[in-house]
Amino acid sequence: MFSDDGHCVADPQLMRRALEYVKSFGGFIAQHAQDPSLTSWGTANAAQMNEGEVSAVLGLPGWPSVAEEAIIARDVLLADYVGSRLHICHVSTKGSVDIVRWAKQRGISVTAEVTPHHLLLTDELVRSYDPVYKVNPAAHRS
Ligand SMILES: [Zn+2]
Numbered sequence: 447m448f449s450d451d452g453h454c455v456a457d458p459q460l461m462r463r464a465l466e467y468v469k470s471f472g473g474f475i476a477q478h479a480q481d482p483s484l485t486s487w488g489t490a491n492a493a494q495m496n497e498g499e500v501s502a503v504l505g506l507p508g509w510p511s512v513a514e515e516a517i518i519a520r521d522v523l524l525a526d527y528v529g530s531r532l533h534i535c536h537v538s539t540k541g542s543v544d545i546v547r548w549a550k551q552r553g554i555s556v557t558a559e560v561t562p563h564h565l566l567l568t569d570e571l572v573r574s575y576d577p578v579y580k581v582n583p584a585a586h587r588s
Contacts, residue, residue: 455475481512498586509584515541543558567585
């Protein structure tokens, strides 16, 4: 298993090649699904929390769920196209679960997991400004 955890492979051609290479020895790629351009990653305006009502009220840059879901959709399609295996690290949105479910129903070789804090916490807790609730990916609305 090879992973980019913490730094999404944003380039689809690089992800395609990685999926092709690991296929040759039965390996798989574990993806940290976060489109950096949708979260302004590495910039002064980098997303701090889930994008929504709470982020607007607090004035913090938001992290849209599509930043995760777009990468997962892209990568399950790439895994299918090259016939390789993919794992999605720490799925955090309902849309991501829907995409993984769709891919599995099509027979695409994809697995995923979720963290306890993504099941139990929401962006409401960020109202306290306690940095313990600042997680990557962001805890979403529900
Ligand atoms: Zn990660």
